[in-house]
Amino acid sequence: MQLTLWTYEGPPHIGAMRVATAMRGLHYVLHAPQGDTYADLLFTMIERHGARPPVTYTTFQARDLGADTAEIFKQAVAAAYERFRPQAMIVGASCTAELLQDDPAGLSRALGLPIPVIPLELPAYQKKENWGASETFYRLVRMLAGPPAETRPKASCNILGPTSLGFRHRDDLREVRGLLGELGIAVNVVAPLGATPADLGRLSEAAFNLVLYPEVARSAAQWLERTHGQPFVETAPIGVKGTTAFIEAVATLAGIDPSPVLSGEGSRLPWYSRSVDSTYLTGKRVFVFGDATHAVAAARVAAREIGFSVVGLGTYSREFAREVRAEAAHHGIEALVTDDYLAVEAAITAAQPELVLGTQMERHIAKRLGIPCAVISAPMHVQDVPARHAPQMGFEGANVLFDTFVHPLMMGLEEHLLAMFRDDPEFHDGVAPSHLGGRPREEAGTVVAAPVTATAPVVWSIEAERELKKVPFFVRGKARHNTERFARERALPLITVETLYDAKAHFSR
Amino acid sequence: MTAHATSLACGQKISQETRQEIRHERGQRAVFCGLTGIVWLHRKIQDAFFLVVGSRTCAHLIQSAAGVMIFAEPRFATAIIEERDLAGLADAHEELDRVVRRLLERRPDIKLLFLVGSCPSEVIKLDLGRAAARLSGDFAPDVRVLSYSGSGIETTFTQGEDACLAALVPDLTRSTDESLLVVGALADVVEDQFSRLFADLGIANVRFLPGRRAADRAPIGPNARYLLAQPFLADTARALEDRGVTRIPAPFPLGAEGTTLWLAAAASAFGIPPARVVAVTEAGRARAARALQAHRAALSGRRVFFFPDSQLEVPLARFLSREMGAELIEVGTPYLHRAHLAEDLALLPDGTAVTEGQSLDDQLDRCRAARPDLTVCGLGLANPLEAEDLPTKWSIELLFTPIQGYEQAGDLAGLFTRPLARRARLEA
Numbered sequence: 001m002q003l004t005l006w007t008y009e010g011p012p013h014i015g016a017m018r019v020a021t022a023m024r025g026l027h028y029v030l031h032a033p034q035g036d037t038y039a040d041l042l043f044t045m046i047e048r049h050g051a052r053p054p055v056t057y058t059t060f061q062a063r064d065l066g067a068d069t070a071e072i073f074k075q076a077v078a079a080a081y082e083r084f085r086p087q088a089m090i091v092g093a094s095c096t097a098e099l100l101q102d103d104p105a106g107l108s109r110a111l112g113l114p115i116p117v118i119p120l121e122l123p124a125y126q127k128k129e130n131w132g133a134s135e136t137f138y139r140l141v142r143m144l145a146g147p148p149a150e151t152r153p154k155a156s157c158n159i160l161g162p163t164s165l166g167f168r169h170r171d172d173l174r175e176v177r178g179l180l181g182e183l184g185i186a187v188n189v190v191a192p193l194g195a196t197p198a199d200l201g202r203l204s205e206a207a208f209n210l211v212l213y214p215e216v217a218r219s220a221a222q223w224l225e226r227t228h229g230q231p232f233v234e235t236a237p238i239g240v241k242g243t244t245a246f247i248e249a250v251a252t253l254a255g256i257d258p259s260p261v262l263s264g265e266g267s268r269l270p271w272y273s274r275s276v277d278s279t280y281l282t283g284k285r286v287f288v289f290g291d292a293t294h295a296v297a298a299a300r301v302a303a304r305e306i307g308f309s310v311v312g313l314g315t316y317s318r319e320f321a322r323e324v325r326a327e328a329a330h331h332g333i334e335a336l337v338t339d340d341y342l343a344v345e346a347a348i349t350a351a352q353p354e355l356v357l358g359t360q361m362e363r364h365i366a367k368r369l370g371i372p373c374a375v376i377s378a379p380m381h382v383q384d385v386p387a388r389h390a391p392q393m394g395f396e397g398a399n400v401l402f403d404t405f406v407h408p409l410m411m412g413l414e415e416h417l418l419a420m421f422r423d424d425p426e427f428h429d430g431v432a433p434s435h436l437g438g439r440p441r442e443e444a445g446t447v448v449a450a451p452v453t454a455t456a457p458v459v460w461s462i463e464a465e466r467e468l469k470k471v472p473f474f475v476r477g478k479a480r481h482n483t484e485r486f487a488r489e490r491a492l493p494l495i496t497v498e499t500l501y502d503a504k505a506h507f508s509r
Numbered sequence: 510m511t512a513h514a515t516s517l518a519c520g521q522k523i524s525q526e527t528r529q530e531i532r533h534e535r536g537q538r539a540v541f542c543g544l545t546g547i548v549w550l551h552r553k554i555q556d557a558f559f560l561v562v563g564s565r566t567c568a569h570l571i572q573s574a575a576g577v578m579i580f581a582e583p584r585f586a587t588a589i590i591e592e593r594d595l596a597g598l599a600d601a602h603e604e605l606d607r608v609v610r611r612l613l614e615r616r617p618d619i620k621l622l623f624l625v626g627s628c629p630s631e632v633i634k635l636d637l638g639r640a641a642a643r644l645s646g647d648f649a650p651d652v653r654v655l656s657y658s659g660s661g662i663e664t665t666f667t668q669g670e671d672a673c674l675a676a677l678v679p680d681l682t683r684s685t686d687e688s689l690l691v692v693g694a695l696a697d698v699v700e701d702q703f704s705r706l707f708a709d710l711g712i713a714n715v716r717f718l719p720g721r722r723a724a725d726r727a728p729i730g731p732n733a734r735y736l737l738a739q740p741f742l743a744d745t746a747r748a749l750e751d752r753g754v755t756r757i758p759a760p761f762p763l764g765a766e767g768t769t770l771w772l773a774a775a776a777s778a779f780g781i782p783p784a785r786v787v788a789v790t791e792a793g794r795a796r797a798a799r800a801l802q803a804h805r806a807a808l809s810g811r812r813v814f815f816f817p818d819s820q821l822e823v824p825l826a827r828f829l830s831r832e833m834g835a836e837l838i839e840v841g842t843p844y845l846h847r848a849h850l851a852e853d854l855a856l857l858p859d860g861t862a863v864t865e866g867q868s869l870d871d872q873l874d875r876c877r878a879a880r881p882d883l884t885v886c887g888l889g890l891a892n893p894l895e896a897e898d899l900p901t902k903w904s905i906e907l908l909f910t911p912i913q914g915y916e917q918a919g920d921l922a923g924l925f926t927r928p929l930a931r932r933a934r935l936e937a
């Protein structure tokens with residue numbers, strides 16, 4: 001048993017719902033008790049869908065347990081077919097029905113419906129939402145993709161991965177379509193978002209696949225590569241460098257010259273990063289956490305395109321731990337792979353970052369610690385489905401990222417002014433920037449009563465503590481952290497005023 | 510059972526006194542399970558912790574129902590059953606003990622721990638009652654451990670509160686004094702208003718269930734009476750009656766009329782003359798009347814459709830039709846407790862269509878055909894109906910907002926008029 005306060009991912013059948021809801025002409029019959037219908041509101045409230053998800057729940061009750069639940073399931077499948085007349089159906093069990101072992105696959109086969117009915121096995125006690133989405137999409141593609149097409153125009157591709165309730169998938173898709181249009185590459189099928197089962201039958205007519213979100217589409221793309229000989233591109237077009245690499249990879253596969261597109265207008269991010277106001281961004285300590293795709297991409301953009309220092313990087317996607325560990329190694333840190341929200345909180349507290357790029361959960365952690373934060377990844381919140389176009393991908397996505405990462409921070413000039421006027425009463429230490437609510441900040445250092453690291457505790461002398469107080473509050477966390485690290489590395493038992501300035505000299509850049 | 514997924518409607522009039530047409534429907538339901546009650550119960554009992562023993566789905570449900578995370582460390586959590594827990598029950602009990610131990614070490618402020626059963630824990634027959642008794646022994650006297658089921662196969666939405674309160678009843682102390690127990694979670698502010706009214710009426714010894722703290726264990730016995738403040742408390746009522754407490758029948762305290770009748774029922778049970786009730790409630794009634802007046806024009810003559818959700822539907826329908834002049838198209842409710850709702854049912858207009866149970870798609874068809882002016886429904890259905898240009902009031906707010914009593918009557922009406930007023934603004 002795992003004690004869980006908040007979860008980053010739902011159960012695997014939620015992933016299946018994200019695929020079903022994204023598609024058209026597909027219906028999902030889920031063998032589940034009534035409470036599981038809460039899942040509807042994820043789509044109708046968070047994503048503001050104007051229709052119920054295409055899902056029928058059997059909503060069996062205790063009195064049905066025994067022989068009856070299988071019958072209820074069969075009737076639900078038959079009734080859903082009659083009412084919705086989908087092109088294809090997926091059927092499966094949620095956690096409770098999995099224990100009943102009613103065999104949705106056999107029961108639905110016995111009905112002999114005139115459409116493809118695809119049974120899903122989503123082990124609810126082992127797997128989670130993204131795995132469920134990936135498995136569902138893979139099963140659908142396996143079942144419905146037609147035989148390899150005879151001719152495939154070289155400059156044609158499928159876009160795989162966008163789902164319902166995906167972080168900015170709607171907007172990313174528009175950007176990626178735009179890039180492909182500029183390159184002159186035809187989009188054959190986009191799936192799951194907006195595709196019908198019949199569209200999946202045409203997947204093999206494209207020369208190659210673009211996997212926008214490997215969490216959802218990698219297994220399907222690998223299968224298409226193996227059986228249909230379609231190569232795929234998995235480079236995330238996030239940030240200017242990511243987008244450039246993506247364009248180059250795509251152009252190579254399509255046999256096209258990318259230079260006209262690459263020399264085009266591009267993004268404002270590179271110039272904004274170089275402009276003098278951005279000097280203050282140099283080396284800002286950021287902590288990044290999210291799904292693997294967005295966390296890795298955010299870390300890259302933060303370090304290589306904005307000039308931050310990545311002091312923490314982690315993911316809740318265990319399936320993609322390898323990728324995240326590799327990226328963390330580039331930043332000289334160790335990746336945090338966990339879905340325990342308390343462990344993430346402890347890691348952020350210990351790292352004392354100046355900016356957190358995370359999920360809604362980290363937003364709450366950061367708010368408590370008084371650290372600015374921007375949201376870069378699911379789990380989804382109604383705020384993550386903005387009315388405006390706000391992609392993460394492509395050149396416009398890079399513009400959005402610049403604003404997203406930088407706006408929570410104080411503006412550069414402001415920071416200087418605060419330093420100059422820090423003894424004025426208006427700027428006393430307890431005052432946070434007004435855009436962070438103007439409430440007194442909790443000092444990060446005092447929150448870590450016992451640092452989570454196993455290393456020996458370092459003790460501050462009273463004088464050194466007093467001296468530290470004179471350091472402007474917005475860099476004090478960093479000063480404390482660096483000094484402690486300096487002392488620990490040298491096994492100094494006590495931090496004195498001397499140590500403080502030795503450390504400052506050591507770390508000054 | 511022959512027709513589940515399709516609807517099975519047996520519309521027959523049930524009795525002379527309740528002149529409503531009560532139909533039963535079976536099929537797909539669109540309601541939360543009883544775990545949802547944790548979202549308001551944990552705020553009510555301030556030193557209690559709710560540990561769901563369930564699946565990732567259960568954890569996700571509570572998180573979604575609560576909105577995104579509001580608290581760093583909420584007083585609820587899920588012990589998520591994993592593959593290996595399914596292998597052996599003995600080990601599952603050991604695992605549960607380990608989780609509880611870790612939890613209580615972290616949270617010394619917890620005085621009452623509820624182990625909350627879920628569909629998976631029930632299907633694998635994990636005996637949480639036994640676990641609670643064992644853990645209570647281990648942690649007494651600092652922490653009491655109780656258990657109840659919030660599972661979706663046993664409980665619908667508000668029935669989770671019923672199961673929780675029923676679990677508290679054996680834990681109440683015993684007394685032979687005359688007293689009044691008000692049953693059902695109310696906002697503190699509402700409780701305080703009612704306390705003052707009961708005191709003014711001259712009813713001494715008034716206690717509330719649940720209490721605000723684990724230590725508030727109201728004394729009950731053969732001379733105690735209970736008054737339900739919520740209509741979904743069948744099991745709690747039965748548990749109280751097993752301990753000799755008698756029920757005071759009354760309509761529910763929603764709206765000015767409901768509140769007056771509710772208070773009057775209590776007063777009459779304690780032999781307090783009606784004149785006293787009139788005098789004590791006069792100011793409250795006048796304020797409520799003024800507050801309701803402001804909303805009546807917006808609701809009068811409006812046609813309202815209720816999807817089954819909280820079991821509050823019947824008293825709410827009574828309020829809307831009698832005090833606000835609304836017209837009732839269909840009053841859906843997941844369960845209809847005929848005895849507890851007798852007084853409210855009797856006040857519904859003759860021939861009101863009451864539906865017990867649900868067959869979602871059939872009910873949606875009826876709702877679309879009727880095109881009501883206002884549809885009261887769960888969160889999953891609200892936006893789809895709005896997208897079809899049918900104004901909605903999502904019902905979970907009726908559990909999270911103080912709506913009982915005179916001072917809240919206007920707020921209650923406001924919950925129904927706001928969606929209409931909003932439309933009027935946007936369409937102006």
Ligand code: SF4
Pocket residue numbers: 033034035036095096542543544563564566567568570626627628629659660661662
């Ligand atoms: S219906 Fe059952 S399995 Fe689903 S969330 Fe409720 S208790 Fe958990």
Ligand code: SF4
Pocket residue numbers: 410411414433434435436
């Ligand atoms: S709101 Fe205040 S602190 Fe924030 S950026 Fe503007 S001026 Fe600076």
